[in-house]
Amino acid sequence: MSTTASNPTGGVARVSRRVMNLAHILTQNARRHGSRPGFIWADRTWTWKEIEAEVSALAAGMAARGIGKGDRVLVHSKNCDEMFWSMFATFKIGAVWVPTNFRLMADEVAELAISSGAKAFLCHADFPEHAETVQARCPAIEFTWRIGDAPFGETSLTDVIKANAGKAFADVAVDHDDPCWFFFTSGTTGRSKASVLTHGQMAFVVTNHLCDLMPGTTESDASLVVAPLSHGAGVHQLCQAARAVPTILLPTERFDIDEAFRLIAKHRVTNMFTVPTILKMLVEHPAVDKHDHSSLRYIIYAGAPMYREDQKAALAKLGKVLVQYFGLGEVTGNITVLPPALHDPEDGPHARIGTCGFERTGMQVSIQDDNGRELQPFETGEICAIGPAVFAGYYENPEANAKAFRDGWFRTGDLGHMDEEGFVYITGRASDMYISGGSNIYPREVEEKVLTHPAIGEVAIVGVPDPVWGEVGIAVCVAREGMQVSEGEIAEYLAAKVPRYKMPKRFFFWEALPKSGYGKVPKRMVKDELEARGLLDQIAKRAG
Incomplete structure (x- = not known):
């Protein structure tokens, strides 16, 4: 809620809208669930109390090295423990987490470093060429720290954490509109843009995801990661952390489907985030019939519509556990939802075939023509959205911002229509x-x-x-x-x-x-x- 004060003209003057720093999630978990597992990777398990301590130590080290509020921290890493810590540590000091897709080439990462104005680079040990290229091409990068063991960088995150062990670090005060994450979009032209996500916006996104995608989630659940934490999977795991749910990583970067199902059975995994192509691979693999996956309650898929034949195959193998959401990185997934109950396993007169669901809680969708006029049910136009989940804009890209917004509506670039009950159907990208x-x-x-x-x-x-x-x-x-x-x-x-x-x-x-x-x-x-x-x-x- 905004803090307001009366002014002499009888209007209302807005003042600072202080919000919770998202890193406070770890403090809450350490207080209430300190001894419970919060992160599991291969044969290692970290409790929430241990995670909070590691993140505090890393935050202290980053602050001592000159990283402060508003500074951008570029992170190029495969999924691992320290990559996850880096997100919370960056939030904690009020800086901006700037994760990249670890499959990008060195020159591409350097371009993102330049466009984001990053001050520090945290680079996984497997990418020495990326570290060298970024340091050479980006003079604004003051230092490079490595994630893992390798002969490059000023030091490693492991050593920083050890050097600052036991140091408490208080969360830096943040306002609703203070950026916390630059979420790179793939872009229809191939050139990435940095979507600015803020502490206040992401607090709404976390709440909305828990409300609409996986209601009833508690610390007794478990979540398996099968996608890069730099994007949608990272948002999903942030939501899991908000309910003290343990995050479980595959032991290697390879997408081992048999191992994924083994972990689902071993840890009684209840939810996971994926995309239609990965879900299709999971369902069509023999491992789906070899391991117990009865613990699954929510398999959330997004990123693209799922073809009906693939949807039916997944429902036949896994049961009514599918949750679809539609939403770009700019709206952090918060546009529509199709819950498990509305995923019909068979075609029929009452089946909601082809829909990506209805409007998310607190969000509004409008189908508009090229002039911004709202269209009637079943008329095809551009899908537009407003609500607290919409991002603050693209970083230093006024031209892209001008194209993305019209009369306050965010223009998704996706074409579709809405039926008389408000269910949205995606026809495809305008491009x-x-x-x-x-x-x-x-x-x-x-x-x-x-x-x-x-x-x-x-x-x-x-x-x-x-x-x-x-x-x-x-x-x-x-x-x-x-x-x-x-x-x-x-x-x-x-x-x-x-x-x-x-x-x-x-x-x-x-x-x-x-x-x-x-x-x-x-x-x-x-x-x-x-x-x-x-x-x-x-x-x-x-x-x-």
Whole structure:
């Protein structure tokens, strides 16, 4: 709640809106659940009291090295204990946590260091080239500390923590709008932008996630991490920490599905955050039938809509434990939710097929045309949102901010419609739509039809230039293991299911689709791969 005071004109003058520093979550857990496990990785377990002590020591060391309120701390790391500590330690001193996708190249990380104005760099031991490149190209970086054992950097986080062991460090006072996290978006053009997340905003996000995605979560639950903590999984684990839920990491960076299910059974895991492609891999792996996963209550998937056939397969294997949410990094996931009860395992007249759910608590969604006019139910337009979860804007990027907001609404760039009951349906990214012969084509609609073929496991359809039609669709398919299908067979199968103008011009078959570091299949990467293989030239020659 805002603190206010009357002014002589009879209005209300706003003053500082002090909020809880998010690092206080650890203090709360250490007080109430100090001896309970808070973090489990391989054969190591840390209690909440131990975590608070390590984070306080790291915060003290960072502060002694000159990191203060508002300073940006760039973190390039694989999932591990000290990466998780770095988030809370950065919050604690009032600085800004700037995590990157650990799969980025050295030059890409250097670009993020420059664009964020980072003052310090915490780099995992496996990336010496990244440390060297960032230090060489970014004069604003005053020092590099390593996470793990390696011959680079001023020192290691382990040594900093040891040197400051036992030192208490009080949380720095923060206001609602003080930044705590720069959340890098992948961007439709491939150039990342830093979404500014604040302490006040993230307090709402944590509360909302617990309310809408996993109600009833307590310290008796357990959460498995199968995605990078730098993005959505990190937000999810912050929410788990707010309820003193232990975070469990896979023992290695490799996504070992058998090990994931073994850990679910061993620790009686109740929730996990994932994306549709990873969930699909989990469900289709033999391990799903080998290990007990009856403890699971919430498998939360986001990042992209899940194809209906994959959704039904997951429900058949795991039961009604799926939770879908729709929300970009700029709104930190808080736009819509589809809870387990509304995930119908079978198609039927009452099934909510294709929806990403209804508005999140405290959030409002509007489907708007290009002029900002709100559309009627079932009319397709851009999905826009307002509410306390919307970010503060892109860091030092006024042009992007001007495009992202209109009349206070955040413009997601996703197209969709809303039905009369307020359920939202995503048609696709505005950038994914292509125009063929004057007609708007939304690839997702056709992709859903392709995936009903029993031999197709994955598909991505993109629009490419065509001299006759302006653009045409190209489908890139991945056959299920042990199955084969020809271009002609798929075309014949699809001909009875979609209008001729929506039919892809070509079908290609690859061993796998290109995926981002977060398990998504960006259409931009599919187009890049088509070009790299010379297939776009081949299509153009055939058209000519």
